[in-house]
Amino acid sequence: xxxxxxxxxxxxxxxxxxxxxxxxxxxxxxxxxxxxxxxxxxxxxxxxxxxxxxxxxxxxxxxxxxxxxxxxxxxxxxxxxxxxxxxxxxxxxxxxxxxxxxxxxxxxxxxxxxxxxxxxxxxxxxxxxxxxxxxxxxxxxxxxxxxxxxxxxxxxxxxxxxxxxxxxxxxxxxxxxxxxxxxxxxxxxxxxxxxxxxxxxxxxxxxxxxxxxxxxxxxxxxxxxxxxxxxxxxxxxxxxxxxxxxxxxxxxxxxxxxxxxxxxxxxxxxxxxxxxxxxxxxxxxxxxxxxxxxxxxxxxxxxxxxxxxxxxxxxxxxxxxxxxxxxxxxxxxxxxxxxxxxxxxxxxxxxxxxxxxxxxxxxxxxxxxxxxxxxxxxxxxxxxxxxxxxxxxxxxxxxxxxxxxxxxxxxxxxxxxxxxxxxxxxxxxxxxxxxxx
Numbered sequence: 025x026x027x028x029x030x031x032x033x034x035x036x037x038x039x040x041x042x043x044x045x046x047x048x049x050x051x052x053x054x055x056x057x058x059x060x061x062x063x064x065x066x067x068x069x070x071x072x073x074x075x076x077x078x079x080x081x082x083x084x085x086x087x088x089x090x091x092x093x094x095x096x097x098x099x100x101x102x103x104x105x106x107x108x109x110x111x112x113x114x115x116x117x118x119x120x121x122x123x124x125x126x127x128x129x130x131x132x133x134x135x136x137x138x139x140x141x142x143x144x145x146x147x148x149x150x151x152x153x154x155x156x157x158x159x160x161x162x163x164x165x166x167x168x169x170x171x172x173x174x175x176x177x178x179x180x181x182x183x184x185x186x187x188x189x190x191x192x193x194x195x196x197x198x199x200x201x202x203x204x205x206x207x208x209x210x211x212x213x214x215x216x217x218x219x220x221x222x223x224x225x226x227x228x229x230x231x232x233x234x235x236x237x238x239x240x241x242x243x244x245x246x247x248x249x250x251x252x253x254x255x256x257x258x259x260x261x262x263x264x265x266x267x268x269x270x271x272x273x274x275x276x277x278x279x280x281x282x283x284x285x286x287x288x289x290x291x292x293x294x295x296x297x298x299x300x301x302x303x304x305x306x307x308x309x310x311x312x313x314x315x316x317x318x319x320x321x322x323x324x325x326x327x328x329x330x331x332x333x334x335x336x337x338x339x340x341x342x343x344x345x346x347x348x349x350x351x352x353x354x355x356x357x358x359x360x361x362x363x364x365x366x367x368x369x370x371x372x373x374x375x376x377x378x379x380x381x382x383x384x385x386x387x388x389x390x391x392x393x394x395x396x397x398x399x400x401x402x403x404x405x406x407x408x409x410x411x412x413x414x415x416x417x418x419x420x421x422x423x424x425x426x427x428x429x430x431x432x433x434x435x436x437x438x439x440x441x442x443x444x445x446x447x448x449x450x451x452x453x454x455x456x457x458x459x460x461x
Contacts, residue, residue, distance in 0.1 A: 041056045092143075195241065
């Protein structure tokens with residue numbers, strides 16, 4: 025009898041994927057892990073693998089408004105001359121339903137995926153050098169309706185500034201907003217075309233990191249300096265007051281999401297802001313609460329993506345240190361001595377994060393890697409040991425659940441290693457679970 029290996033569980037998070045965490049329902053989240061994407065049950069900890077391994081990596085995720093279609097954008101492998109591709113999967117069966125690929129995209133990757141409120145249209149924003157926005161009709165067979173370039177080189181520069189987000193208004197499915205580094209564009213979908221709107225925005229363009237559509241065709245824009253700008257009727261209305269005591273320009277806003285009576289914003293230095301409607305018509309929204317994620321030895325992590333549950337009472341948050349957290353919005357009303365750090369509950373087991381910045385020949389500023397440098401398993405006990413580039417040793421404890429091949433992480437212990445220890449090392453577990461030295 026031939027033994028067959030099946031992929032049943034993955035640990036970790038691919039944090040450089042855009043919009044990388046979504047609630048499929050109250051107890052099921054969708055996120056990228058390793059070279060693929062998974063559905064994680066928050067109740068049992070079990071996973072379902074979505075699609076196969078992406079050879080070039082996953083660059084963006086999306087979820088249709090009716091939560092029936094999962095969208096996965098895959099980068100074209102470096103040794104291939106193809107373009108970025110979006111695969112769509114049925115949530116119930118996990119079978120692939122649609123393929124979105126445009127030969128004229130002009131990029132090997134997709135940086136944003138967005139659905140219209142009725143689920144009939146889809147936007148895909150290609151990366152550089154062309155930065156091509158594509159409007160698709162996905163009601164039946166996927167068909168590209170039109171394209172438009174959303175970024176172009178500025179005077180004195182050979183490269184176009186990056187586009188970070190493109191999506192459709194949830195109350196008017198014909199309105200499109202595109203934002204990025206000194207980029208803010210609006211389009212109207214008419215007769216299958218993306219027609220630019222000449223709007224007098226009455227403000228200077230900034231480095232927009234994220235935006236969120238709100239009711240009454242309002243848009244909240246988050247900047248690299250930590251400001252939130254409000255648009256009403258597609259025109260500038262006001263800049264919201266910063267949270268009390270926050271004067272830092274390093275508190276860049278990385279992600280935003282509409283939620284409840286307002287919206288939430290995740291910032292670079294572990295800050296979660298919760299905005300609610302204001303009774304003052306000159307203000308529109310006010311930051312009512314600020315909660316801070318606990319700092320690690322290397323500093324505060326950046327909150328890179330936020331998913332909102334269908335009941336809008338729970339947030340799923342990802343960080344640039346490859347961690348996933350769950351936050352109950354009802355608990356945010358309680359004043360805590362820890363500044364709210366205890367409100368961030370890990371989803372699944374904490375995973376290895378990126379290591380220190382490494383200088384490489386020809387690179388500017390260096391690079392960070394979250395690779396696993398060593399791994400070993402135990403014969404007599406359900407233990408796996410790993411050492412990562414973040415200089416931590418982690419001991420994973422798993423047990424058999426449901427079937428003999430289904431693994432679920434029950435416990436994780438980690439030990440921070442000395443800073444002078446080489447990033448490459450070996451590790452071995454004895455058969456009784458003891459660590460060999």
